[in-house]
Amino acid sequence: MAHTSLSGTPVVPGLALGPVLRARTEVDPDAIAAYEGPDSAEDALAAFDEAVTAVAEGFGARAGKASGAAAEVLTASAGLARDKGLRSTVRKNLNGGEPLLKAVNESVEFFAGLFAQQGGLMAERVTDLRDINKRLVAHLVGEPEPGVPTPEVASVLVAEDLAPSDTAGLDPELVVALVTEKGGSTSHTAIIARQLGIPCLVGVSDALSVAPGTRVLVDGTAGTMEIEPDESDAEARVARDAEEREALARWTGPAATADGVPVKLLANVADAESARKAAEAPVEGVGLFRTELSFLSTKDEPTAEQQADVYAGVLTPFAAASGDEGRYVVVRTLDAGSDKPIAYATKDHEENPALGVRGLRLSFDNPGLLDRQLDGIQQAASATGVETWVMAPMVATVAEAQAFAEQVRERGLKPGVMVEIPSAAILAHQLLEVVDFLSIGTNDLTQYTMAADRMATDLTHLTDAWQPAVLHLIAITAEAGKQAGKPVGVCGEAAADPLLAPALVGMGITSLSMATAAVRPVGARLGQVTMDACEDAAEAALAAPDPTSAREAVRKVLGL
Template structure:
């Protein structure tokens, strides 16, 4: 939405979907990621001797691009490392190479062949929908980088600003956002993308204000300054400098007070809320263990094995898991021992594992992923559970184990029995609407539930997470999604069992208050989001949280829900 007030009295205001709260005021730095037409024209057909020579040049470019992603992944962790590793896999994909070869044989020159192959796969990913559609942005980034390598230009990407700036782009690939310096990039604004896009996820990890799905932002001139409000989703173009400076200073004072919060988390009247970390490996776990968290709410085990062609042994898996468990040995900020919630392999869809994922599925997002992999390969799950149990014994840290993509009570019961046989606490993820609707029966056969709001939102609203035109549907503030969360939390309250949220929604301080009001007992998020969430919860009472939950569920749409909760909380 674009709002233009009287040009003599007020700036132009754009509105998008808020992702990471905070205020920033700085000049625009626009990302234009295309390879120059002049370089492509100079390259021409490349003058290759034959098809094999052209394909060898492609192989070299693909390997260089993949190596670049791998190097960046090694210098980061968590969500950033996850998506960079996945991008490296796409760059090396044999299917993409075969498509390039086919185009060469049909008479295309090498650059045209790369672009045609990328078009083909982008169409396939889009038709698959769901999480695979999210990979189109990554694929286009890979295409541009390969073409740049072929024609002798530097790989496109985010320029390093000469001064603190607001980064503006149509969309940002993981390779763009993963290496950002928060001292120079003070906010992110994109024209495309939704609240669960890669840009949003990595912005949360970096802790910088972010607004996505902002129509019209690319038309802002390069000499303008933007005031970005990551709480309301408003982006003001050339606001009054003195007023902007005052508002940013006030926000910085608030952020400084948030940074001083040390936990444990509780509402103003003393209702305890466990704040937990999302981690991907030992390195990210060690980094997160220094935050005021009471353990791990989501250990994404599949991310440690994305580059493995063969299934790791029980002993190899146990070594990886023990690193995370060891990082959380001992008491948390409240003095109680911490625990780690281990998610079994969430392979499939956009996270293929060579040793587990089925190939040639028509719609992987609705196919054999997560727990469903064990239906035809029971040993895969059995060996992983053995490894988790072994790691827990070695580390002495309490391990809870949950399965992703559980749709029926029978699936939950069978999984719970397998986990309990190994002396571990069993749970399932609520990502499929059927699991939320049957939460009360799920809790008869497992010990806890964990709501994955990213997938729950996608499957509830039948909307691809990366479809900008549908960003209003892929927002976790959608009332239908909130009602399913409330149903699940109420089932937990009645059963006297924990119900957590481990999706991106948990990192939103405003939404966190409403989730607690629904009865959610724990929130798991990127470590950078813990202090803002904990500090916000400490300012509101339990009754306010409950009123906020009711107001959000009664709202007509996500923006109205946010506004209603702000009013209830007096913000």
């Protein structure tokens, strides 16, 4: 190796030392070459259906053992494997005389091309599609599915890219860090790495040029992977980092700056299990309950009563902890569409679903969809006695926010909207005249502000919440909250960044919602700095010309 260090985009902070472990991403080419396949198109389609069932059930089994983001992506992958459009295209190719493996490969690449052209969140599914293709081929030729091998010692997993199905089942005791050449800071892999709490870098050019077994030191704060570092120095640095993490693990909240200014730390949850885990953490409630994740595999729309049962499962853990003053749950209405299709809600074959009918827009032509969901939320709130706030995703105008707020208030609940579209940030002052709170979804806000696909590796520097344009939109929204005297939170992945958190608080953000694993590092960091330091960090970040300079400026201000 000519390099002694490689750089990428830091996703999860921390230090980890270990040998490089490569993901097994391909099926044995000899097995593929030897495969002849069924003679008839009918038998070939039957073999394809059997492979689909095996792959989808594999995803489903792993989803059943997971929770939160891991369960979400595995369930979505199971649905993608069973997609009727994929099967129809395979059948068409088989009837055209193509052999089975070619029919499958060409069908997957057809949809991969469509997804890539559509951009946004749909482009992120290309990795999932190709992962499914490899698993289908493996079943057809009688080989094991590709994936991450189980290491014998604690290792650093390095790959070109990782499908969510690979990262969702990782053991953080054996895989101590993730490094990928592709992917962005808001990709599914990055989100799951945060949930696992292991250092992670994405967009690391030439990462695969490092030979398996090579000792590397991954710095998830600085964004570097040092190759064959000085062993004693590296071990000492990792030991210090472990001590700091152990100290963070003892942090019990509630969150406040060093001079006593309170900051609400909340959890992002997807289901009852992740809510139970969150309720045991030092959080003051839930800042984002992603309701759509409960219905990704649901064919028919559940009734309001059926939805109420699901929502109550998430609210109940916080009712049990009702002795904690001020704990509440923020429920997001269906954020379906784009990469999260729901059979009973989303439209098929949109030309650009990332900019299409998703989120609140689903209710424009189907108002009953929102009515029934709000009824279910109201029933769950009444049954559990938990303070419940409700927010709508993909709000672009004040009129949309006002109409939504009226429906929520009719049910005795507190209304808010998400700030994910730049227009919402620009109109934050007017939005707060009609709603009671705002929540900034930094993942989509960054993507829409910078016009950059999350999965475009060569645009990773743009899909970074530290981008000056994104930070300025956050500051505009926070200032609107201060002037209106209403809460403004951040529930995107940026909230989980212990370095960015003080700057966000300095801008006027009143709550930060994140994966439960990120709560203690963020809370402990806030407790080390004063509010004046947070405001200085905000000014330094907003004055910086680029994300790297912003990070360096904030580190300097905070003395890190």
